[in-house]
Amino acid sequence: MTTTTLEARHLTKHFAVHGSVPGAGRRLSRIGRAAPVVHAVDDVSLELPAGQVTAVVGESGSGKSTVARLLARLITPTSGELLLNGRAVSRPHGRGLDYAKTVQMVLQDPFASLNPIHDVRYHLSRPFKVHHLASSERDLEQQIASRELTLTGARNALKDAEKRLEETRARGDEARVRLASVESRLSALEEGSAQAASVLEELERRFPGRVRVHTFGCYADELREILPRAQDILERHLGVLTRAQVAERLRETDVFLDMSVYQAFGRTALEAMACGATAVVPAVGGVWEFVEHRRNALAVDTFETGQALGALGELVTDRELLRALKAGARASAARYSIVRAALSEYLAFERAHRRRFGGAPPEGLEVGALAAGG
Numbered sequence: 208m209t210t211t212t213l214e215a216r217h218l219t220k221h222f223a224v225h226g227s228v229p230g231a232g233r234r235l236s237r238i239g240r241a242a243p244v245v246h247a248v249d250d251v252s253l254e255l256p257a258g259q260v261t262a263v264v265g266e267s268g269s270g271k272s273t274v275a276r277l278l279a280r281l282i283t284p285t286s287g288e289l290l291l292n293g294r295a296v297s298r299p300h301g302r303g304l305d306y307a308k309t310v311q312m313v314l315q316d317p318f319a320s321l322n323p324i325h326d327v328r329y330h331l332s333r334p335f336k337v338h339h340l341a342s343s344e345r346d347l348e349q350q351i352a353s354r355e356l357t358l359t360g361a362r363n364a365l366k367d368a369e370k371r372l373e374e375t376r377a378r379g380d381e382a383r384v385r386l387a388s389v390e391s392r393l394s395a396l397e398e399g400s401a402q403a404a405s406v407l408e409e410l411e412r413r414f415p416g417r418v419r420v421h422t423f424g425c426y427a428d429e430l431r432e433i434l435p436r437a438q439d440i441l442e443r444h445l446g447v448l449t450r451a452q453v454a455e456r457l458r459e460t461d462v463f464l465d466m467s468v469y470q471a472f473g474r475t476a477l478e479a480m481a482c483g484a485t486a487v488v489p490a491v492g493g494v495w496e497f498v499e500h501r502r503n504a505l506a507v508d509t510f511e512t513g514q515a516l517g518a519l520g521e522l523v524t525d526r527e528l529l530r531a532l533k534a535g536a537r538a539s540a541a542r543y544s545i546v547r548a549a550l551s552e553y554l555a556f557e558r559a560h561r562r563r564f565g566g567a568p569p570e571g572l573e574v575g576a577l578a579a580g581g
Contacts, residue, residue, distance in 0.1 A: 211293070213255040213310060218277050218287035220248040220270075247273040251287075267443050279312045308338055403466035404430065406515050407440060413516075414523050423448050423456065457482035461529060462522050465489065466509045477543060480504070480536035485529065487518045497543065501528075503535035 221244040248270040255261050255278075263271050276282045278289070280296075289296040296306060321330055332347055334340070341347035407420045422430065423445035430444050445456065453475075457463065463479035463486040476486040477497050488494045490506040498504045505522070507514035522529045560566075 210257045211254045212257045212291070213278065214290040214293075215251060215253050215274075215278060216288050216290065218248055218251045218274065218289075219285045220273055220277060220282065221245065221285045222247055248277065248284075275312060279310055280306055281312075402509065402512050402515075403464055404440070406466065406512050406519070407464070409516055410519050410523075411440070413520065417523055418519075419443075421445055421456065421460075423453070454478070454482060457484055460484040461533065462487060462519065464515065464519065466515060467492075476504070477540055481540035481543075483533060483537055485522070485532035485536045487515055487522075497539055499535065499539065501532070503532055503539045505532070 223244050251270075251274055253261065253263070253274075263274055265271050273282070277284050280289070291306065291309060331351055332341075335347055335350050341350050404422070407422065410418055411420055420440055421443050422440060424447065426446060427441065427444050431441060445452075448456065457479045460479065460482070461484055463476060463484045465476045465486060465488045467489060476488045476494060479486050480497075480503065486498075486504040488498055488504055488506055489509040491508070494504075494506065498506055500506045505518040507518050509515055522532070
């Protein structure tokens with residue numbers, strides 16, 4: 208008889224959203240007014256038998272990732288319950304470490320789950336520290352060694368796995384280029400949004416199965432007005448995202464497309480680069496403060512959609528260029544920080560004030576100080 212290890216009963220997850228979302232359900236807020244929600248998962252029940260693999264299959268946006276997060280208790284269900292080894296799992300208090308020792312996620316791309324800022328030893332030792340499995344550094348080393356996870360062996364395993372992954376990618380279309388495009392609200396930037404959408408539609412037509420496009424930044428009905436026939440793109444449209452959701456999306460993206468015709472600094476492109484993506488950006492505007500053409504991004508004339516399409520096509524077909532630009536993008540983004548940006552704006556206003564009213568600059572806040580401290 209097969210034993211059920213993990214069971215979900217009538218799991219439901221609704222996400223509250225801000226503003227009006229066409230077609231979204233509604234729930235009552237605590238003060239009695241209707242608040243819009245998105246029905247991510249409704250009444251899902253499933254069993255995970257011991258020693259077997261259970262597949263959850265569905266189209267993009269059907270709620271598969273949300274179900275996985277619910278099972279891992281990374282998010283709290285709106286309703287429903289989980290049973291682990293036949294016992295109901297109570298709502299987590301604190302960090303829910305006991306449950307996490309038994310139920311964990313193995314991500315599709317393991318390399319994307321490792322923070323490149325930290326070394327291999329950090330990633331190996333982190334679980335032991337988080338779950339209080341080692342009483343000292345010496346005990347930590349013994350714990351790692353007892354599970355045959357020596358640092359040398361782990362590094363070699365990672366190198367071998369990465370090599371096999373690259374060989375797999377070179378053989379076919381399994382590693383599709385992942386693209387994301389910000390579609391600005393039409394009331395603010397209709398022309399740039401329409402151009403970006405048409406470029407992405409043509410890109411998918413030219414490279415079927417080799418690219419995966421996600422768009423975000425406007426509501427679905429607005430995108431449908433300018434792309435009524437691009438059903439695949441419309442189905443994968445993510446709507447208006449929070450800052451945290453944008454960062455999560457960009458971390459899973461290879462190329463970020465910005466077709467804005469009114470470009471000041473290009474902050475979103477820089478954010479994409481900080482998340483590990485390269486970018487195709489307008490050649491006109493303030494992006495040259497951080498963009499180096501063909502070193503960390505591709506700068507094109509976005510008034511000519513053919514140039515943007517050509518740049519994206521080159522990244523689809525030239526994997527070496529894509530890897531080089533992504534590496535350059537991460538290195539460039541690392542030179543920027545919130546402190547540096549704040550000081551830069553302060554100095555601009557301070558100089559303008561001094562030119563108008565006179566006076567000496569504040570001590571220690573000249574350009575040299577900014578360069579040294581940024």
